[in-house]
Amino acid sequence: MKFIIAVIKPFKLDDVREALGSIGVAGMTISEVKGFGRQKGQTEIYRGAEYSTNMLPKVKLEIAASDDIAAQVVETIQTTANTDAIGDGKIFVLDLADATRIRTGEAGETAL
Amino acid sequence: MKFIIAVIKPFKLDDVREALGSIGVAGMTISEVKGFGRQKGQTEIYRGAEYSTNMLPKVKLEIAASDDIAAQVVETIQTTANTDAIGDGKIFVLDLADATRIRTGEAGETAL
Amino acid sequence: MKFIIAVIKPFKLDDVREALGSIGVAGMTISEVKGFGRQKGQTEIYRGAEYSTNMLPKVKLEIAASDDIAAQVVETIQTTANTDAIGDGKIFVLDLADATRIRTGEAGETAL
Amino acid sequence: MKRTFYSFGALALGGLAAAQPALAAPAAEAAEAVAEIAEVAAPAADMVGGGTAYILNTLLFLIGGFLVMWMAAGFAMLEAGLVRAKNTSTQCLKNIGLYSIAGLMFWVIGYNIAYPGFDGSGWFGMAGTIYDMQGVGEADLDTGYSVASDWFFQMVFCATTASIVSGTVAERVKIVPFFIFVVLLTGFIYPVVVSWEWGAGSLDAMGFSDFAGSTLVHSTGGWAALVGAIIIGARSGRYGKDGKVNVFPGANIPLATLGTFILWLGWFGFNGASQLAMGTIGDVSDVSKIFVNTNMAAAGGVVTAIVFTLIRYKKADVTMALNGALAGLVSITAEPLAPSVGSSILIGAVGGLIVVFTVPLLDKLKIDDVVGAIPVHLFAGIWGTLAVAFNTQSEVDGVTLTMGQQFGVQGIGVAVTAVFVSAASAIVWLALKHTIGVRPTEEEELAGLDQVEIGVEAYPEFART
Amino acid sequence: MKRTFYSFGALALGGLAAAQPALAAPAAEAAEAVAEIAEVAAPAADMVGGGTAYILNTLLFLIGGFLVMWMAAGFAMLEAGLVRAKNTSTQCLKNIGLYSIAGLMFWVIGYNIAYPGFDGSGWFGMAGTIYDMQGVGEADLDTGYSVASDWFFQMVFCATTASIVSGTVAERVKIVPFFIFVVLLTGFIYPVVVSWEWGAGSLDAMGFSDFAGSTLVHSTGGWAALVGAIIIGARSGRYGKDGKVNVFPGANIPLATLGTFILWLGWFGFNGASQLAMGTIGDVSDVSKIFVNTNMAAAGGVVTAIVFTLIRYKKADVTMALNGALAGLVSITAEPLAPSVGSSILIGAVGGLIVVFTVPLLDKLKIDDVVGAIPVHLFAGIWGTLAVAFNTQSEVDGVTLTMGQQFGVQGIGVAVTAVFVSAASAIVWLALKHTIGVRPTEEEELAGLDQVEIGVEAYPEFART
Amino acid sequence: MKRTFYSFGALALGGLAAAQPALAAPAAEAAEAVAEIAEVAAPAADMVGGGTAYILNTLLFLIGGFLVMWMAAGFAMLEAGLVRAKNTSTQCLKNIGLYSIAGLMFWVIGYNIAYPGFDGSGWFGMAGTIYDMQGVGEADLDTGYSVASDWFFQMVFCATTASIVSGTVAERVKIVPFFIFVVLLTGFIYPVVVSWEWGAGSLDAMGFSDFAGSTLVHSTGGWAALVGAIIIGARSGRYGKDGKVNVFPGANIPLATLGTFILWLGWFGFNGASQLAMGTIGDVSDVSKIFVNTNMAAAGGVVTAIVFTLIRYKKADVTMALNGALAGLVSITAEPLAPSVGSSILIGAVGGLIVVFTVPLLDKLKIDDVVGAIPVHLFAGIWGTLAVAFNTQSEVDGVTLTMGQQFGVQGIGVAVTAVFVSAASAIVWLALKHTIGVRPTEEEELAGLDQVEIGVEAYPEFART
Numbered sequence A, B, C: 001m002k003f004i005i006a007v008i009k010p011f012k013l014d015d016v017r018e019a020l021g022s023i024g025v026a027g028m029t030i031s032e033v034k035g036f037g038r039q040k041g042q043t044e045i046y047r048g049a050e051y052s053t054n055m056l057p058k059v060k061l062e063i064a065a066s067d068d069i070a071a072q073v074v075e076t077i078q079t080t081a082n083t084d085a086i087g088d089g090k091i092f093v094l095d096l097a098d099a100t101r102i103r104t105g106e107a108g109e110t111a112l
Numbered sequence D, E, F: 001m002k003r004t005f006y007s008f009g010a011l012a013l014g015g016l017a018a019a020q021p022a023l024a025a026p027a028a029e030a031a032e033a034v035a036e037i038a039e040v041a042a043p044a045a046d047m048v049g050g051g052t053a054y055i056l057n058t059l060l061f062l063i064g065g066f067l068v069m070w071m072a073a074g075f076a077m078l079e080a081g082l083v084r085a086k087n088t089s090t091q092c093l094k095n096i097g098l099y100s101i102a103g104l105m106f107w108v109i110g111y112n113i114a115y116p117g118f119d120g121s122g123w124f125g126m127a128g129t130i131y132d133m134q135g136v137g138e139a140d141l142d143t144g145y146s147v148a149s150d151w152f153f154q155m156v157f158c159a160t161t162a163s164i165v166s167g168t169v170a171e172r173v174k175i176v177p178f179f180i181f182v183v184l185l186t187g188f189i190y191p192v193v194v195s196w197e198w199g200a201g202s203l204d205a206m207g208f209s210d211f212a213g214s215t216l217v218h219s220t221g222g223w224a225a226l227v228g229a230i231i232i233g234a235r236s237g238r239y240g241k242d243g244k245v246n247v248f249p250g251a252n253i254p255l256a257t258l259g260t261f262i263l264w265l266g267w268f269g270f271n272g273a274s275q276l277a278m279g280t281i282g283d284v285s286d287v288s289k290i291f292v293n294t295n296m297a298a299a300g301g302v303v304t305a306i307v308f309t310l311i312r313y314k315k316a317d318v319t320m321a322l323n324g325a326l327a328g329l330v331s332i333t334a335e336p337l338a339p340s341v342g343s344s345i346l347i348g349a350v351g352g353l354i355v356v357f358t359v360p361l362l363d364k365l366k367i368d369d370v371v372g373a374i375p376v377h378l379f380a381g382i383w384g385t386l387a388v389a390f391n392t393q394s395e396v397d398g399v400t401l402t403m404g405q406q407f408g409v410q411g412i413g414v415a416v417t418a419v420f421v422s423a424a425s426a427i428v429w430l431a432l433k434h435t436i437g438v439r440p441t442e443e444e445e446l447a448g449l450d451q452v453e454i455g456v457e458a459y460p461e462f463a464r465t
């Protein structure tokens, strides 16, 4: 099993979720994060003082997926979240040793 | 060492924390997330337009644990966070290659 | 590749980011979390009732790094975020199986 | 003091005297009588004509009325700030709803129960049902002020009573039963209590004195809230095993602060316009004194609460300071005119102390009062009502009561209000509980009423549950 | 009713009569005339002298004026609460900016277009450009009130009109084009409409009646908003394929609630001080009645909106209750004096119903109105204007209109306002669109106007979007 | 202008003249005198009797008083919106506490220092300690207004001064030393400055003119704030190495906007009621003019700030627009009556400009002013005080000053206030610093004062630190 972490632009969330749904991903966990990378934030002026945060709002998805569909999940995210603009984000894939569904206690792939 | 990620219902947090404390888990990192899964959100009406977010508030726990107690941690979370209702959440276990305590620089299991 | 998760005190964020920048880390993802550990929160009084949350605000950094610099990243964080006080935080290192840049579809180390 | 219609049959003394309403406190009355005589002797040009007095009296009601109306916003903000984010929209809805219902009910029946035309005594009466506002063009100099302005001013007091309840029982009462309770509180329970005193009923006859409503308004709301809190029970999870109090911090402290400032501002109308007249220099000077005393009692409450919490807890809990201000205000409400400034500060300070002591006490008793309305409105209201005796003694059948007697009478007023309001509220709450039900399910309560009952989150973009 | 300068040439009847302005409704007028005669017969001491009446009339304008000024804060909070967090700072800036611009423009030119000195009819005129406030020390008893107080009161109405627009077109209009629109709306479009009725122009001559501005203020703002919403288009992503309405919930419901309470409070000034005088007991009693009716119409709107949404959606959407209050207020604004309390509640209740029905309707038409200003100000404004006919019939050339005729005249007023304001607004919005552009780029809109145009996030520490 | 007790010995001219207080500006005075004579010739029915004038004067103080009291809420919201979330509860507590302390201190000693009974000159005096409010029933027609209403109005000004300081030194001063400073500021420093001018002291004798307190209130608060900011130092981490200014954005912009609107509203009371009388048609007309000028100066400040920041930074920083409004208001406060509307706009606009220029300037000097109170209250206050000379020249010993002389005198007033307030404040701040300490530890400051001093987070559910 794989644990996939994707950082995307917030407004792409709905599209990505729909696309993942259509390839059979039933669940995911979402959090709001700040991203720091090549994409630079706007220079802001607050009361005459310039500042640029460089920390841009991003959305992080965490998806546990079976090995079969992991590659497809990555590809789907990559194509759907893509805007060809800097700051589109990253997808990280980690190995997932085990998974448990709290409600039933089921473990392994059936827990996903 | 294992890196355990658990997604639970928010109101179970205190119970889970206490239960983990009693089996010797000294630390964890907690964040608020939105969960997407089988459990469906309520249909809401805002100014006459229906919508259902499907994104439900959840709490995510991240716990680094030694191999000895990892299984016990998973079990404790599973039994404590369980309400037998859909949406109780998941526990994911990843392998943890290394850990460091910032204050002392200690590494490995002693850092936990 | 490594996936490094660091939990630090919030006010150390800018210093750590700068230090990491100077050793060539171009990106990272940041989130606000609550930490539970040896460091105890203040006992608060709200309307005559005592409570202590024990949940302290922390900042979590997630950094994907090539194997070459992973150790240096850990060390840099450890030395920069250190205040010699309890609650300085932890650094966890996981193996990263794969990484993809959404904008270009590049995979592996070049995606970082 | 009676808030009755008074008719100016005898205009003989000229406009000045005509516009002089009955006074609250006999002591003050005597003093003013002297002043009046002096004034009557003054050049005629200095007299205030009856028409002018009518306008000024009416204007006092209008200004006082809009200031007290504004208190509805104050309660809404205070409560919205002190509940958890997941119940904030519900609290907003309850507050705008209760203010609206209070207005409707006070018109449908309330006013005519509050002012039943008692002839010096009585515990229940009705002067009809729907209140007949004077028609356009029927302004009558003899009433001394516009009838509609008086009704407006009375109505906003009625709404205040309901606001008190909504704060205590927040976060665990569904909106429909809550609104039904409000209908009965504002249409029946509150007006009955008012009739005893301002409606020239039996309490008034005994010499009970409640200038602007420490008992009639605040304690009435307070008892209804207390009984509600007991019958409904605490918020789910609020009291743990072995006496542990789980803290549910208010979600938005600046809003609670704003609410308190709004209430403070509104209280100038609440107490000041309860003078009921400003058509003479005596009256307008009294209104001024009331403004000062009201302000200083609140200041006394704030400072006491801050100092006391600093000493006891080493921290200055801002919500206690806010409650302290309100307790000071409630305390002075029963008699904001007669006390000296110094006494007013003291009266308010005791109110502040009461709050900081009784808020944790209620928690010990597992009575869950979300915003502290019971300490503020009920306990400080009782204190203020009793404290009247220090500064004013009523005249009953031509004899002025001793301070001790006045205490007795004030106590009687507190007691009958307690019995009646508690009983009536208990009946209503219990009836609701055993019919349509008052509380959401535990799961709904955990999810928050906003999700379940309103469908609109208060802070959808940053609420974290 | 005309809001013209009236001069008191004939002071023969004494101060009392002198201070009695022309009345809104002939029916009421007749009734008051009777009362007046009775009053004149009363002892001279009860008359209100001309000087006193002048002061009281002026005071009404000042109090009414600051209450309506306060409505600018109400709109700001309502809108700040109902937009998404990423556009909140922009909405705050727009509101404080538009209030400022309205004041400047109404002075530079607006007032003299609104009050061009029509002689009983006219559609456009100017009495000069910059309004010449009376100098210090030039107070003139004959004007009956201070000219500056009247100007102040008129000015805040002008600002209200602009506030309405800002709510509808929020979240997608850049600040510079928005402010340019405000300049033209407050300096030209609004004043022209006002001149037809309060400026003694042609609508007034026909017998059209709009006491405090359901049409002149609210519908004018509403038409400008509607035309703007159509020309500018919906917020990016608001309407999906196949008719799906994407919900963008307001970021801060307590602020929206506060805004509504502020508006409700301000409306006592809006309607009450539109009586334009309180120097007689008749006038001040009318003001009182207006307070009551205004309040009750709002209450009717709230209760209707709550009951209706509960029945239809099983939830009580708090934003609908807030809109219901405002719709009730707008509905009663065209005639807050003549109706009985019961009629007022009904008029407001219909307003509330209109809102809950038309808010989703606009979404069906893909007209994106962020805060519901079109249902509240335009639709309820039209309803209120037509409903005048039930309660008041004007006298034209000495003949009182029938109810049917009055309906007709009210309809004409609604229609000409619709045509003129829509056309004028369309020209301005289209001109802006095709020159400097009205909307930000889609990317900027997604990022939020606060980032792009203001540089200051509204809630930097917890906004998430 | 003197704000002294004036006694109406000579009632010879009848009520009208009797109620006419001394006027602010000789120029205006002359003009009004003419008007008055005309009025006196008018029919007696148009005169305002002494009793009526007394009531109206008192009413002005009461309305003005509650409006200025409301400014305390405005400062609280402005500051709560502009500090970081972790210090918001503290800021709320400080604001409600300081308002309370100001009331108490102004009663304990302040008023009697402010009005020491100087006989045309003097720099320090005391007319006793605790202020003796008039008793109930002791209303005296000769005072021309209720003494308590005057005290109330004066007291709220005193509170304003303290509010100014709290904004500048926010986020880094512990509550106990802060409150001690407030005790001394409101009980001693502010009253002394007031005594020089409104207390008929030496500045007044020189012909210095400060109608409603650009110097006496705003600059006094401003100097105390400036000296405090210097002695206390900047917030930890605010100024980086090599001149880098670290931006700490305000946590809640809509609250700051609300605060500004509240202040704007309150300012109608601040300036308008500083006319001190409305018992004549001249006075009430002046009050009206003051309303207009006050509003237009604020509008000028807003528009200037928006236009200027748009040009300079390509963004319209909303916090600058808010500060612009306040700077416009402060600028016109020294003389809101005499200028024409056009001049008022200009005076306000310059105030707005001053703010946008000096806010970054203070940062260059590493003077950390959290809310911009120094630019708004001190710099714009100085500007407004000097600008008086353009519009008004005082009469000293029967001779009217030239504009140049008036500038000189205004400068002297600014200078002595600067010296005295700075010195006195420095002594207090330094004494506090070297005894109980003013600042929290750096760790505490990082954690936020809410955690350390109050124990209550402002937004516990979504604050992210």
Ligand SMILES: Nc1ncnc2c1ncn2[C@@H]1O[C@H](COP(=O)(O)OP(=O)(O)O)[C@@H](O)[C@H]1O
Binding pocket: A007, A034, A035, A036, A037, A038, A039, A040, A056, A058, A085, A086, A087, A088, A089, A090, C026, C027, C028, C029, C030, C062, C063, C064, C065, C101, C102, C103, C112
């Ligand atoms: N090394 C990294 N580790 C973790 N997250 C990263 C890393 N580099 C970038 N990110 C995340 O990806 C986002 C986009 O990266 P950025 O460099 O701005 O653009 P791009 O993905 O187009 O190269 C960043 O905002 C950050 O959240």
Ligand SMILES: Nc1ncnc2c1ncn2[C@@H]1O[C@H](COP(=O)(O)OP(=O)(O)O)[C@@H](O)[C@H]1O
Binding pocket: A026, A027, A028, A029, A030, A062, A063, A064, A065, A101, A102, A103, A112, B007, B034, B035, B036, B037, B038, B039, B040, B056, B058, B085, B086, B087, B088, B089, B090
């Ligand atoms: N494949 C997944 N990857 C990551 N998180 C998941 C996944 N599936 C579910 N979750 C998380 O677990 C929560 C509960 O899942 P859900 O399917 O609703 O119920 P249950 O756990 O009872 O099957 C979700 O809200 C989501 O946060």
Ligand SMILES: Nc1ncnc2c1ncn2[C@@H]1O[C@H](COP(=O)(O)OP(=O)(O)O)[C@@H](O)[C@H]1O
Binding pocket: B026, B027, B028, B029, B030, B062, B063, B064, B065, B101, B102, B103, B112, C007, C034, C035, C036, C037, C038, C039, C040, C056, C058, C085, C086, C087, C088, C089, C090
């Ligand atoms: N076992 C753990 N798993 C995950 N996070 C942990 C663990 N232990 C500690 N942490 C995180 O590290 C933070 C600091 O830990 P703490 O025990 O308080 O101090 P220290 O790091 O100095 O030993 C905690 O607040 C928590 O966020």
